[in-house]
Amino acid sequence: MRNLRTHPPLPERPSIAVESLDRGLRLLQLLRDYGALRVADAAQQLGVSRSSAHRLLQTLVFRGFAVQNEAHVYLPGPSMDAGPARLEWTRDFRRLCQPHLEVLSRRSRESANLMIRVGTNVRFLVTVRARTVEATHDRDGVVMPAHEASGGKALLAELTDDQIREIYTAGPAATLTEAAMAKLLGDATRARAHGYAVNVEETERGVAAVGTAVHDRWGTPVGAVTLSTRADRFAERLPSTLLPLLLDSRAQIERDLADVDLT
Structure with a gap:
Protein backbone atom coordinates (compact mmCIF):
# COMPACT_ATOMS: atom_id res chain seq x y z
CA MET A 1 0.00 0.00 0.00
CA GLY A 77 18.20 28.34 -23.00
CA PRO A 78 21.10 28.58 -20.54
CA SER A 79 18.82 29.52 -17.63
CA MET A 80 16.94 26.23 -17.97
CA ASP A 81 19.54 24.04 -16.29
CA ALA A 82 21.16 26.68 -14.09
CA GLY A 83 20.83 25.57 -10.49
CA PRO A 84 20.92 28.00 -7.56
CA ALA A 85 24.23 29.81 -7.14
CA ARG A 86 24.08 29.24 -3.36
CA LEU A 87 26.23 32.30 -2.77
CA GLU A 88 24.64 34.19 0.11
CA TRP A 89 27.00 37.14 -0.25
CA THR A 90 25.70 38.10 -3.69
CA ARG A 91 22.90 40.21 -2.19
CA ASP A 92 25.41 42.34 -0.28
CA PHE A 93 27.67 42.45 -3.34
CA ARG A 94 24.85 43.75 -5.50
CA ARG A 95 23.82 46.34 -2.90
CA LEU A 96 27.39 47.62 -2.63
CA CYS A 97 27.86 47.83 -6.42
CA GLN A 98 24.48 49.33 -7.32
CA PRO A 99 25.39 53.01 -6.71
CA HIS A 100 28.61 52.61 -8.69
CA LEU A 101 26.74 51.07 -11.60
CA GLU A 102 24.27 53.95 -11.61
CA VAL A 103 27.14 56.45 -11.78
CA LEU A 104 28.89 54.39 -14.46
CA SER A 105 25.78 54.21 -16.62
CA ARG A 106 25.06 57.91 -16.23
CA ARG A 107 28.63 58.96 -17.07
CA SER A 108 28.98 56.60 -20.03
CA ARG A 109 25.39 56.88 -21.27
CA GLU A 110 25.47 53.11 -21.73
CA SER A 111 24.02 50.16 -19.79
CA ALA A 112 26.13 48.93 -16.87
CA ASN A 113 25.96 45.34 -15.61
CA LEU A 114 27.17 43.30 -12.66
CA MET A 115 27.69 39.54 -12.96
CA ILE A 116 29.21 36.54 -11.21
CA ARG A 117 30.59 33.32 -12.68
CA VAL A 118 29.06 30.00 -11.67
CA GLY A 119 30.92 27.19 -13.41
CA THR A 120 30.90 27.81 -17.14
CA ASN A 121 28.11 30.41 -17.03
CA VAL A 122 27.77 33.97 -15.83
CA ARG A 123 24.70 35.29 -14.04
CA PHE A 124 23.71 38.93 -14.23
CA LEU A 125 22.93 40.25 -10.76
CA VAL A 126 21.77 43.67 -11.90
CA THR A 127 21.59 45.93 -14.94
CA VAL A 128 21.40 49.71 -14.77
CA ARG A 129 19.98 50.52 -18.19
CA ALA A 130 21.07 53.69 -19.95
CA ARG A 131 18.43 56.39 -20.24
CA THR A 132 18.64 56.59 -24.02
CA VAL A 133 16.49 55.20 -26.81
CA GLU A 134 19.46 53.15 -28.03
CA ALA A 135 20.21 51.49 -24.68
CA THR A 136 20.91 47.77 -24.71
CA HIS A 137 18.38 45.47 -23.08
CA ASP A 138 18.01 44.75 -19.38
CA ARG A 139 19.94 41.59 -18.48
CA ASP A 140 18.97 41.35 -14.81
CA GLY A 141 18.78 37.65 -13.91
CA VAL A 142 19.97 36.42 -17.30
CA VAL A 143 22.40 33.49 -17.60
CA MET A 144 24.98 33.42 -20.41
CA PRO A 145 27.94 31.24 -21.36
CA ALA A 146 31.01 32.66 -19.63
CA HIS A 147 33.27 32.15 -22.65
CA GLU A 148 31.10 34.48 -24.76
CA ALA A 149 30.34 37.32 -22.32
CA SER A 150 32.94 40.03 -21.74
CA GLY A 151 32.66 39.77 -17.96
CA GLY A 152 32.80 35.99 -18.16
CA LYS A 153 36.00 36.13 -20.18
CA ALA A 154 37.51 38.57 -17.69
CA LEU A 155 36.67 36.22 -14.82
CA LEU A 156 37.96 33.14 -16.66
CA ALA A 157 41.20 35.03 -17.33
CA GLU A 158 41.79 35.04 -13.57
CA LEU A 159 42.42 31.28 -13.91
CA THR A 160 45.39 29.59 -15.51
CA ASP A 161 44.99 27.99 -18.93
CA ASP A 162 45.11 24.56 -17.29
CA GLN A 163 42.36 25.52 -14.86
CA ILE A 164 40.21 26.81 -17.73
CA ARG A 165 40.68 23.54 -19.62
CA GLU A 166 39.79 21.60 -16.47
CA ILE A 167 36.39 23.26 -15.96
CA TYR A 168 35.56 22.75 -19.63
CA THR A 169 36.24 19.01 -19.73
CA ALA A 170 33.27 17.58 -17.84
CA GLY A 171 29.52 17.49 -18.33
CA PRO A 172 27.81 19.80 -20.85
CA ALA A 173 30.88 22.06 -20.93
CA ALA A 174 32.79 19.34 -22.75
CA THR A 175 30.85 20.27 -25.89
CA LEU A 176 33.15 23.27 -26.34
CA THR A 177 34.96 22.62 -29.62
CA GLU A 178 38.73 22.77 -30.03
CA ALA A 179 38.35 25.97 -32.03
CA ALA A 180 36.16 27.53 -29.31
CA MET A 181 38.65 26.50 -26.64
CA ALA A 182 41.54 28.01 -28.62
CA LYS A 183 39.61 31.27 -28.97
CA LEU A 184 38.76 31.29 -25.26
CA LEU A 185 42.40 30.80 -24.26
CA GLY A 186 43.40 33.58 -26.65
CA ASP A 187 40.76 35.88 -25.17
CA ALA A 188 41.97 34.99 -21.66
CA THR A 189 45.58 35.79 -22.57
CA ARG A 190 44.58 39.21 -23.90
CA ALA A 191 42.40 39.89 -20.86
CA ARG A 192 45.30 39.12 -18.52
CA ALA A 193 47.55 41.46 -20.48
CA HIS A 194 45.09 44.37 -20.71
CA GLY A 195 42.94 43.97 -17.60
CA TYR A 196 39.67 43.72 -19.51
CA ALA A 197 37.86 41.58 -22.08
CA VAL A 198 35.49 42.35 -24.93
CA ASN A 199 32.53 40.69 -26.58
CA VAL A 200 31.49 41.86 -30.03
CA GLU A 201 28.17 40.32 -31.06
CA GLU A 202 29.01 36.98 -29.41
CA THR A 203 25.98 36.97 -27.12
CA GLU A 204 23.62 39.27 -29.01
CA ARG A 205 23.51 40.52 -32.59
CA GLY A 206 24.30 44.23 -32.82
CA VAL A 207 25.62 44.47 -29.24
CA ALA A 208 29.18 44.72 -27.94
CA ALA A 209 30.50 44.91 -24.38
CA VAL A 210 33.65 45.42 -22.36
CA GLY A 211 34.12 43.84 -18.95
CA THR A 212 36.61 43.70 -16.12
CA ALA A 213 36.91 41.50 -13.03
CA VAL A 214 36.26 42.92 -9.56
CA HIS A 215 38.34 41.67 -6.61
CA ASP A 216 37.64 41.51 -2.89
CA ARG A 217 39.93 42.66 -0.09
CA TRP A 218 42.13 39.56 -0.54
CA GLY A 219 42.50 39.96 -4.29
CA THR A 220 40.04 37.17 -5.11
CA PRO A 221 37.83 37.82 -8.16
CA VAL A 222 34.21 37.93 -6.99
CA GLY A 223 32.42 39.28 -10.03
CA ALA A 224 32.69 41.46 -13.10
CA VAL A 225 31.41 44.86 -14.18
CA THR A 226 30.59 45.47 -17.83
CA LEU A 227 29.36 48.17 -20.16
CA SER A 228 27.23 47.14 -23.13
CA THR A 229 26.57 49.27 -26.18
CA ARG A 230 25.70 49.12 -29.86
CA ALA A 231 28.35 47.23 -31.79
CA ASP A 232 28.63 49.85 -34.53
CA ARG A 233 29.95 52.49 -32.11
CA PHE A 234 31.91 50.21 -29.79
CA ALA A 235 35.38 50.50 -31.35
CA GLU A 236 35.19 54.29 -31.44
CA ARG A 237 34.00 54.70 -27.84
CA LEU A 238 36.07 51.94 -26.19
CA PRO A 239 39.48 53.62 -25.72
CA SER A 240 38.31 57.17 -25.08
CA THR A 241 35.19 56.69 -22.97
CA LEU A 242 34.04 53.18 -22.07
CA LEU A 243 37.29 51.69 -20.84
CA PRO A 244 38.48 54.61 -18.67
CA LEU A 245 35.07 54.89 -17.00
CA LEU A 246 34.82 51.12 -16.51
CA LEU A 247 38.26 50.83 -14.89
CA ASP A 248 37.55 53.83 -12.67
CA SER A 249 34.30 52.21 -11.53
CA ARG A 250 36.14 48.97 -10.76
CA ALA A 251 38.65 50.89 -8.64
CA GLN A 252 35.84 52.58 -6.71
CA ILE A 253 34.06 49.26 -6.09
CA GLU A 254 37.25 47.52 -4.96
CA ARG A 255 37.94 50.43 -2.60
CA ASP A 256 34.56 49.81 -0.97
CA LEU A 257 35.09 46.05 -0.95
CA ALA A 258 38.33 46.53 0.99
CA ASP A 259 36.20 47.37 4.03
CA VAL A 260 33.75 44.47 3.58
CA ASP A 261 33.97 40.74 4.25
CA LEU A 262 31.56 39.17 1.76
CA THR A 263 31.97 35.71 3.25
Missing part, protein backbone atom coordinates in the same frame (compact mmCIF):
# COMPACT_ATOMS: atom_id res chain seq x y z
CA ARG A 2 1.32 3.47 -0.89
CA ASN A 3 2.69 5.36 2.09
CA LEU A 4 0.79 8.64 2.19
CA ARG A 5 3.18 10.12 4.76
CA THR A 6 6.22 9.87 2.49
CA HIS A 7 4.28 10.19 -0.81
CA PRO A 8 1.55 12.80 -0.34
CA PRO A 9 -1.02 13.27 -3.11
CA LEU A 10 -0.01 15.53 -5.97
CA PRO A 11 -1.45 19.04 -5.51
CA GLU A 12 -4.47 20.06 -7.51
CA ARG A 13 -4.40 23.12 -9.70
CA PRO A 14 -5.32 26.03 -7.39
CA SER A 15 -8.46 27.96 -8.22
CA ILE A 16 -6.50 31.20 -7.84
CA ALA A 17 -3.74 30.19 -10.29
CA VAL A 18 -2.37 33.03 -12.42
CA GLU A 19 -3.16 31.93 -15.98
CA SER A 20 -0.25 33.64 -17.74
CA LEU A 21 2.25 32.39 -15.18
CA ASP A 22 0.85 28.89 -15.38
CA ARG A 23 1.16 28.90 -19.18
CA GLY A 24 4.73 30.15 -18.93
CA LEU A 25 5.63 27.37 -16.52
CA ARG A 26 3.93 24.84 -18.78
CA LEU A 27 6.08 26.09 -21.67
CA LEU A 28 9.17 25.51 -19.54
CA GLN A 29 8.03 21.93 -18.98
CA LEU A 30 7.43 21.43 -22.70
CA LEU A 31 10.88 22.75 -23.58
CA ARG A 32 12.41 20.55 -20.90
CA ASP A 33 10.61 17.42 -22.09
CA TYR A 34 10.53 17.91 -25.88
CA GLY A 35 13.77 19.82 -26.35
CA ALA A 36 12.33 21.95 -29.17
CA LEU A 37 9.10 23.86 -29.82
CA ARG A 38 7.58 25.79 -32.68
CA VAL A 39 5.07 28.54 -32.04
CA ALA A 40 2.29 26.43 -33.55
CA ASP A 41 3.13 23.50 -31.27
CA ALA A 42 3.18 25.72 -28.20
CA ALA A 43 -0.16 27.29 -29.12
CA GLN A 44 -1.75 23.87 -29.57
CA GLN A 45 -0.39 22.48 -26.33
CA LEU A 46 -1.47 25.52 -24.32
CA GLY A 47 -4.78 26.04 -26.10
CA VAL A 48 -4.00 29.66 -26.93
CA SER A 49 -3.56 31.72 -30.10
CA ARG A 50 -0.26 31.72 -31.98
CA SER A 51 0.27 35.37 -31.06
CA SER A 52 -0.15 34.58 -27.35
CA ALA A 53 2.22 31.62 -27.60
CA HIS A 54 4.75 33.79 -29.43
CA ARG A 55 4.65 36.44 -26.69
CA LEU A 56 5.16 33.81 -23.99
CA LEU A 57 8.07 32.22 -25.83
CA GLN A 58 9.71 35.59 -26.43
CA THR A 59 9.45 36.31 -22.71
CA LEU A 60 11.29 33.05 -22.01
CA VAL A 61 13.96 34.11 -24.52
CA PHE A 62 14.30 37.46 -22.74
CA ARG A 63 14.94 35.71 -19.42
CA GLY A 64 17.32 33.15 -20.92
CA PHE A 65 15.04 30.12 -20.52
CA ALA A 66 14.76 29.66 -24.29
CA VAL A 67 16.72 30.47 -27.42
CA GLN A 68 15.54 30.61 -31.03
CA ASN A 69 17.53 29.08 -33.87
CA GLU A 70 17.64 30.15 -37.52
CA ALA A 71 14.69 27.88 -38.32
CA HIS A 72 12.57 29.80 -35.77
CA VAL A 73 12.46 26.78 -33.46
CA TYR A 74 12.68 27.44 -29.73
CA LEU A 75 15.21 25.43 -27.72
CA PRO A 76 16.07 25.34 -23.98
